[in-house]
Amino acid sequence: MKVKGFLKDVGGASRVTKMRQELIANGSPVPDPKDPIRELADLLHPGKQQFTVTEIRKASPTSTTYRFSPVNGHVPVFQSGQYVNFYLTVGDSVLTRAYSISSAPYEARLAEPFFEVTIRHNVHYLVPDWFLENVKVGAEITAAMPFGQFLYEPLRDSDHIVGIAGGSGITPFASMAKEIAHGKLDIDLTVIYGSVRHTDIVCGDELEAARKAAPDKIHIIHVMSDDDDWDGEKGFVTKEIIEKYASKYAGWSKDDPANGPSFFFCGPPAMFFLIDKNMKEMGVPMKRFRHDATAQPAVKLIPGFPMDQVGKSYKITVMRGIHEDVIDAAADEPVAVALERAAIPIDTHCRGGECGYCRTQLLEGDIFVSPLNDGRRAMDKELGWFHACSAYPTSDLKIKIPII
Ligand SMILES: Cc1cc2nc3c(=O)[nH]c(=O)nc-3n(C[C@H](O)[C@H](O)[C@H](O)COP(=O)(O)OP(=O)(O)OC[C@H]3O[C@@H](n4cnc5c(N)ncnc54)[C@H](O)[C@@H]3O)c2cc1C
Numbered sequence: 001m002k003v004k005g006f007l008k009d010v011g012g013a014s015r016v017t018k019m020r021q022e023l024i025a026n027g028s029p030v031p032d033p034k035d036p037i038r039e040l041a042d043l044l045h046p047g048k049q050q051f052t053v054t055e056i057r058k059a060s061p062t063s064t065t066y067r068f069s070p071v072n073g074h075v076p077v078f079q080s081g082q083y084v085n086f087y088l089t090v091g092d093s094v095l096t097r098a099y100s101i102s103s104a105p106y107e108a109r110l111a112e113p114f115f116e117v118t119i120r121h122n123v124h125y126l127v128p129d130w131f132l133e134n135v136k137v138g139a140e141i142t143a144a145m146p147f148g149q150f151l152y153e154p155l156r157d158s159d160h161i162v163g164i165a166g167g168s169g170i171t172p173f174a175s176m177a178k179e180i181a182h183g184k185l186d187i188d189l190t191v192i193y194g195s196v197r198h199t200d201i202v203c204g205d206e207l208e209a210a211r212k213a214a215p216d217k218i219h220i221i222h223v224m225s226d227d228d229d230w231d232g233e234k235g236f237v238t239k240e241i242i243e244k245y246a247s248k249y250a251g252w253s254k255d256d257p258a259n260g261p262s263f264f265f266c267g268p269p270a271m272f273f274l275i276d277k278n279m280k281e282m283g284v285p286m287k288r289f290r291h292d293a294t295a296q297p298a299v300k301l302i303p304g305f306p307m308d309q310v311g312k313s314y315k316i317t318v319m320r321g322i323h324e325d326v327i328d329a330a331a332d333e334p335v336a337v338a339l340e341r342a343a344i345p346i347d348t349h350c351r352g353g354e355c356g357y358c359r360t361q362l363l364e365g366d367i368f369v370s371p372l373n374d375g376r377r378a379m380d381k382e383l384g385w386f387h388a389c390s391a392y393p394t395s396d397l398k399i400k401i402p403i404i
């Protein structure tokens with residue numbers, strides 16, 4: 001019986017193999033441009049696209065909103081909370097930078113579709129300064145989108161989100177608020193937004209317009225850390241403030257902390273440490289707390305960082321296909337930054353160790369991987385792969401990266 005079954009299997013397999021060989025022989029050598037699956041995939045994930053800047057406006061005295069319209073085609077489908085990745089040449093550096101989309105998804109489906117980002121320039125930053133100086137209406141820029149998991153997921157999240165934001169971390173919530181106000185996202189949103197002074201509030205007018213359009217669904221609480229002219233909440237965004245407004249608007253209760261709203265945090269790393277502590281003290285379960293940081297923490301804030309390395313520099317031998325370059329790298333900057341400074345393209349997206357786009361192979365030498373941003377798979381750790389955005393050289397290195 002077994003032999004008969006085996007022979008039947010072999011017969012079947014050889015027939016299938018023959019059929020496949022015939023299909024391959026008769027098939028087109030180029031992908032069918034009319035393939036509906038391919039068309040859908042291109043629609044959702046078109047890869048790099050060209051966009052034209054069609055509007056620039058102030059979002060606060062120290063932040064600017066840039067509107068982008070597609071040169072050809074469309075704005076890919078995205079959800080509030082996701083980000084776009086820009087591919088830039090700034091001076092001698094070749095860079096990528098992520099920006100959360102501050103416009104609403106429905107605005108990307110209008111007859112004249114667009115998406116917007118809001119960039120903060122409260123101090124001198126490399127890329128925001130470059131945008132201010134170089135990006136005018138009519139400029140073309142290369143970008144890819146959408147990326148990121150900082151979004152409302154009905155199977156996972158409560159239908160009331162308490163969004164906690166600092167600085168430019170408000171932008172994903174601005175997108176959510178607009179989508180809710182337009183009736184396209186059926187959730188409630190309470191935003192607790194920390195700024196230093198009221199003049200630092202980013203997207204303040206747009207948040208207020210959305211709140212007025214849906215006053216039962218959107219609540220905005222501003223908290224100023226250093227503003228004598230402010231009549232509302234003052235100080236940092238503390239556990240007490242979060243509890244107060246999460247109870248008032250989102251039904252959060254100390255007696256049942258696991259079944260309240262979902263908490264979403266977006267902001268600078270220093271604020272994340274405080275909010276993370278608050279969440280633990282409030283008993284919010286991990287599945288109800290989502291977070292996105294807008295920057296890497298300074299090395300002095302990274303647990304275990306070898307501070308005796310600060311000020312040192314190393315050589316990195318970079319293998320890319322047939323190319324081999326030797327570049328300089330500061331010990332207190334991630335390997336990705338050394339590559340960018342040397343104009344060697346590396347595809348960074350989240351810059352937080354999570355997405356894996358900057359996955360790099362370590363061939364020789366030693367690195368320090370930030371435990372705060374170590375998103376490597378177990379097998380990658382075993383085999384010497386690391387994420388260049390969150391690893392620092394502690395000796396001369398030899399690495400291998402893909403050509404992009
Ligand atoms: C998912 C995500 C969403 C974000 N959303 C927003 C948003 O909505 N709005 C917003 O304003 N920001 C947002 N950010 C932050 C944004 O991507 C930029 O980091 C921010 O605008 C600061 O710009 P910068 O990185 O050039 O700043 P800098 O602090 O000036 O530079 C960052 C690093 O670049 C390195 N560097 C310095 N000089 C050079 C050089 N010549 N070549 C190469 N590297 C150099 C340094 O190591 C420095 O630490 C987001 C970030 C992420 C990850």
Ligand code: FES
Pocket residue numbers: 347348349350351352353354355356357358359375387388389390
């Ligand atoms: S850019 Fe996402 S892991 Fe490095």
